[in-house]
Amino acid sequence: SRQRNRYVYHIKHYLHVDTFKYKQALSIAKNVSYTKSFLVDIINGTIEALIQSSMELPSFESLEIICTKARSVVNNNIYEKIYDRLKQTEIARLKDKVLAYLQGRKTGWAQLKFEPNNHSISSIQDSICHIKWLKIINIRKSIFADIPDVKLESLYTHSITHVFSKVVRFSEKKKVAIAAIASAKSYARYMDDIIDIFSRKMSYL
Secondary structure, eight states: OHHHHHHHHHHHHHHTOBOOOHHHHHHHHHHHHTTOOSHHHHHHHHHHHHHHTTBOOOOHHHHHHHHHHHHHHHHHHHHHHHHHHSOHHHHHHHHHHTSSBOSTTOBHHHHHTOOOSSSSHHHHHHHHHHHHHHHHHOOOGGGGTTSOHHHHHHHHHHHTTSOHHHHTTSOHHHHHHHHHHHHHHHHHHHHHHHHHHHHHHHHTO
């Protein structure tokens, strides 16, 4: 009603709250999406940023739509940027080693998720073999230049939960970029783990 709208106007004026603006909210959500990948984190971050900017909060449904769109735009831009920086030889290795079946029914994507069960000698040997396999893929670090590491880590954490059948149905640029991120992050993590394990073993000598 007109009376209700008048009350709302005076309340917002008294509290110094700006009227909700879609484009500005979408821009804020995109900025949040550049460091986060899970939708719930983007929504929470966007709410916090809207409050800090003294903007009226939309309905949760509207906010979810805005954040979903923002994440899609930002992520697709990153996937495209990574794909365009890859050499054809790197793309071929990712398709051959990660986005394909290896021996039997095992996929490269499943191999990428390999984790040692413990810190035994045999487990260390398995980890070294896995690192050698990852090194064959050999994704250059420069490909990820100017992309925040926190965003890459978030994309890795989010994408690694997908099953192989879902990953291969992604667009060409998205699945190749995800494979590149996962390979690079997995290699870095395993190198850190191996160094940590050897350091612990040496401390017992």
